[in-house]
Amino acid sequence: xxxxxxxxxxxxxxxxxxxxxxxxxxxxxxxxxxxxxxxxxxxxxxxxxxxxxxxxxxxxxxxxxxxxxxxxxxxxxxxxxxxxxxxxxxxxxxxxxxxxxxxxxxxxxxxxxxxxxxxxxxxxxxxxxxxxxxxxxxxxxxxxxxxxxxxx
Numbered sequence: 001x002x003x004x005x006x007x008x009x010x011x012x013x014x015x016x017x018x019x020x021x022x023x024x025x026x027x028x029x030x031x032x033x034x035x036x037x038x039x040x041x042x043x044x045x046x047x048x049x050x051x052x053x054x055x056x057x058x059x060x061x062x063x064x065x066x067x068x069x070x071x072x073x074x075x076x077x078x079x080x081x082x083x084x085x086x087x088x089x090x091x092x093x094x095x096x097x098x099x100x101x102x103x104x105x106x107x108x109x110x111x112x113x114x115x116x117x118x119x120x121x122x123x124x125x126x127x128x129x130x131x132x133x134x135x136x137x138x139x140x141x142x143x144x145x146x147x148x149x150x151x152x
Contacts, residue, residue, distance in 0.1 A: 001046035006031060008152045010039055011048070015149045018052050058095075063111040065118045066140035069126065071106040072133045080131035081105070091125045104136075 003011075009029040013020060020028070026036035043049045073080045088097055088108060096109035108126075112118035126135070 001043075001048060003043070003048065006035075007039060007043060007048075010036065011043070011150070012152045014040075014049070015152070058111055062113055064114055065112040067110055067112070067118060068138040068140060069108040069110065070104045070136040070138065071108060071129075072103060072135075073105045074131045074133040077131055083130045084132070087129045091121075091129075093121055093125070 006029065010025060010031075013025055013028045022033055022037050022040070025040070026033045029036060031039070040049065071084070073084055077083075084106065085097070088094055088106070091108075091110070093110045093112060094108050095111060096107075098107045098109075099105065100107065110121070110126075112121050122137070
C-alpha cells in the first residue's frame with residue numbers, strides 16, 4: 001500500500017496520541033474531518049493500522065522481573081518447533097515469542113513477580129517445555145530505547 005505525506009501526518013499524530021477524535025486528528029494533520037476519516041479507514045483496510053490497544057504497565061501491577069530466554073530447539077525431532085510453540089503459548093507469564101534463523105531458534109520474553117517467582121516459573125513452566133536443546137536466560141536491567149514509534 002502506498003502512503004503519502006498526508007497519511008504520514010495522520011500516522012504520526014496517531015502514534016503520538018492514539019485516543020484523538022477524528023476532529024482532533026483532522027485539525028492536527030491539517031485535513032478536513034471527511035478526508036481524515038476516509039484516510040484512516042483506508043489505512044485500516046490496507047492493514048497499516050492494525051488496531052488500538054490498551055498498554056498496561058505490568059510493573060505497576062506487581063511484576064518486577066523481566067527475563068529474555070534464548071532457546072535452541074532439538075532439531076532432530078521434526079515436530080520440535082510446533083510442539084515447543086504450542087506449549088510456550090500456554091505460559092501466561094510469557095509476553096512475547098519470537099523466532100529466529102541461526103543458533104538461537106526462539107526468544108521468550110517473560111515476567112515474574114520477583115526472583116523467587118521467576119525461579120518457580122523457570123523450574124515448573126520453562127524447563128518442562130518440550131524439545132529444548134539449549135537455554136540461556138538474560139535478566140532485563142533497563143529499557144534504553146523502545147521501538148513504539150516509527151520514523152514517519
